[in-house]
Amino acid sequence: MLELQRRAFLRDGPPSAELRRDRIDRLLAMVLDNIDDFVEAMARDFGTRSRTGTLFAEIVGMLAAFEHTRSHVARWMRPVQASRLSRLYGIRTEVRPSPLGVVGIIGPWNFPLQLVVVPAASAFAAGNRVMIKMSEITAHTAELTRALAAEYFDPSELCVVTGGPEVGAAFTRLPLDHLFFTGSTGVGRMVQRAAAENLVPVTLELGGKNPVVVASDADIDRAANRIARARMVNGGQVCVCPDYVFVPEDRIDRFVDALRAQLRGMFPSISANDDYTASVDAANYERVLALVEDARARGARVESLAPAGETLPDPVARKIAPTLILDVTDDMRIATEETFGPVLLIRPYASIGDVIDHVNARPSPLVAYWFGPDRSDFRRFVDGTRSGGVARNEFAIHMFSENAPFGGVGNSGMGAYHGKTGFDTFSHMRTVAATELPFAITGIAAPPFDRRTAKLVDLVLRAARWRNRRRVRNHVPRREPAA
Numbered sequence: 001m002l003e004l005q006r007r008a009f010l011r012d013g014p015p016s017a018e019l020r021r022d023r024i025d026r027l028l029a030m031v032l033d034n035i036d037d038f039v040e041a042m043a044r045d046f047g048t049r050s051r052t053g054t055l056f057a058e059i060v061g062m063l064a065a066f067e068h069t070r071s072h073v074a075r076w077m078r079p080v081q082a083s084r085l086s087r088l089y090g091i092r093t094e095v096r097p098s099p100l101g102v103v104g105i106i107g108p109w110n111f112p113l114q115l116v117v118v119p120a121a122s123a124f125a126a127g128n129r130v131m132i133k134m135s136e137i138t139a140h141t142a143e144l145t146r147a148l149a150a151e152y153f154d155p156s157e158l159c160v161v162t163g164g165p166e167v168g169a170a171f172t173r174l175p176l177d178h179l180f181f182t183g184s185t186g187v188g189r190m191v192q193r194a195a196a197e198n199l200v201p202v203t204l205e206l207g208g209k210n211p212v213v214v215a216s217d218a219d220i221d222r223a224a225n226r227i228a229r230a231r232m233v234n235g236g237q238v239c240v241c242p243d244y245v246f247v248p249e250d251r252i253d254r255f256v257d258a259l260r261a262q263l264r265g266m267f268p269s270i271s272a273n274d275d276y277t278a279s280v281d282a283a284n285y286e287r288v289l290a291l292v293e294d295a296r297a298r299g300a301r302v303e304s305l306a307p308a309g310e311t312l313p314d315p316v317a318r319k320i321a322p323t324l325i326l327d328v329t330d331d332m333r334i335a336t337e338e339t340f341g342p343v344l345l346i347r348p349y350a351s352i353g354d355v356i357d358h359v360n361a362r363p364s365p366l367v368a369y370w371f372g373p374d375r376s377d378f379r380r381f382v383d384g385t386r387s388g389g390v391a392r393n394e395f396a397i398h399m400f401s402e403n404a405p406f407g408g409v410g411n412s413g414m415g416a417y418h419g420k421t422g423f424d425t426f427s428h429m430r431t432v433a434a435t436e437l438p439f440a441i442t443g444i445a446a447p448p449f450d451r452r453t454a455k456l457v458d459l460v461l462r463a464a465r466w467r468n469r470r471r472v473r474n475h476v477p478r479r480e481p482a483a
Contacts, residue, residue: 215372
C-alpha cells in the first residue's frame with residue numbers, strides 16, 4: 001500500500017486546492033453518512049458508551065476543524081515571499097509549502113475515530129496521501145473504518161490498516177514521509193525508535209498526569225462541579241482529563257465535600273446507566289484498580305462513590321465508581337502513572353511556589369488547569385511551569401480554537417496540529433530562490449580572491465564586531481584581534 005500511494009503521489013504531483021477539499025469532504029462524508037454504524041461499533045468496543053457522548057466527542061467535535069481546514073486550504077498553499085529586501089539585490093526568494101508524500105497515522109482507542117480523521121484531514125489539506133493504522137483494542141470501529149474507507153477513497157489516496165501489535169510494529173517501521181502517533185508515552189518511545197531507523201519524522205501526541213490548581217480565591221463549588229465533570233468525560237479515558245488537584249490546605253475539606261456531592265448527583269446509578277462509560281477492556285480496568293489498591297495499601301485514603309445497593313467495581317461490565325484519593329505519597333504508583341480512569345487525586349498546598357516545584361519535578365503534562373481569577377498567582381504558575389497547554393476555569397478549552405496549535409512538550413509529546421499548524425506539520429516548507437543578475441554572486445565567494453574581496457570581508461567583520469561590542473560591552477572582556 002505504501003508503494004502504491006508513493007507511486008501515485010510522484011506520478012500526479014501536488015494536488016490542486018479543489019482536489020484537497022474534495023478529499024476532506026469525502027472523509028467527512030464517510031463519517032456523517034455512517035453515524036449510526038460508528039456509534040454502534042464504539043458501543044460494542046467499550047461495552048457501555050453513551051450515544052450522545054460518542055456523537056459529541058467523536059463527531060460534533062470534529063466539524064469545526066473540518067470546516068476551518070477546507071475553507072483555508074487555498075490560502076495556506078500560497079507561496080510566501082521570504083524577503084522583500086533581497087529583491088533590491090536582484091534575488092527573488094519564496095517559500096512554497098510542499099506535500100511530504102505519504103503520511104502514516106496511528107490512532108488510539110479512547111477516541112478511535114476523531115483522532116485519526118482530524119489529522120488525516122490536515123494531511124489531505126497539505127496534499128499528502130494517507131495510511132491509517134487503527135487501534136486493535138477498538139476492533140469493531142477499526143473494521144468499520146477500514147471497510148468504509150474503501151467505499152469513499154481509492155487506496156492510492158487513503159487506506160486503513162487493521163491488526164494487532166505485530167501489524168502496528170510493522171507499520172512504525174515503514175519508510176513513510178511522516179508518522180503521526182496518538183497514544184501513551186511508553187508506546188510513543190517505541191514508535192519514535194522504530195521510525196528513526198528510516199529517519200521518518202514523527203509527531204507524538206501523548207499524555208501525562210495533568211495537574212489542576214484551585215486558587216485560594218476560587219469559587220469552590222464551581223471548581224468542584226467542573227473538575228468532576230471533566231474527570232468523568234469518556235469515563236476518565238481522555239489524555240487531557242485532570243489527573244490530580246491541588247487545593248489550599250484550609251479549603252480541602254470544603255472542596256472534597258463539594259466534589260463528592262457533585263459526583264453523587266451526576267451518577268445516582270452506575271450499573272444500569274448507559275451514560276456511564278466503561279473501561280474499554282479488561283486490561284485497562286484491572287490496571288486502574290491496581291493503581292487504586294496500591295495507593296490504599298500504602299496508606300492513602302480511598303473513597304469509592306458507588307451508589308447505594310450497587311456492587312462496584314464490576315469486572316463483567318468493567319465499571320469503576322468515581323473514586324477520590326487523598327493522602328497520596330510519592331512512593332505510590334498512582335503518584336506518577338497516568339490514571340486514565342474515573343479516579344481523582346486531591347493534594348493540599350500551602351503556597352503556589354510549592355505547586356510549581358511539584359509540577360516541575362515531574363514530566364511535563366499535556367495540559368495544566370487553573371480554577372480561579374486571572375491574577376498574579378495564575379501568571380506565576382503559567383510562567384513557572386511547562387505543559388503542552390494551559391486552560392483556566394474550564395475543561396480542554398485550549399483545544400477549542402480551530403487555529404490554535406494542540407500538542408505536548410517533553411514526555412507529553414512533540415509537534416502539534418490543528419488548523420494551520422496541522423497543515424504545516426504535514427508540509428515541507430521549500431525555499432525557491434532565483435536571480436536574473438548579469439554577474440555571478442559566486443564570483444565573490446569562490447577563489448581566486450582579489451584584494452577588493454579581502455577588504456570587503458574585513459570591512460564587514462569590523463562593522464559586525466563594533467556593533468556587537470556596543471551591545472555586550474558590560475559583559476564581555478575586550479580583546480584585541482589577533483594580528
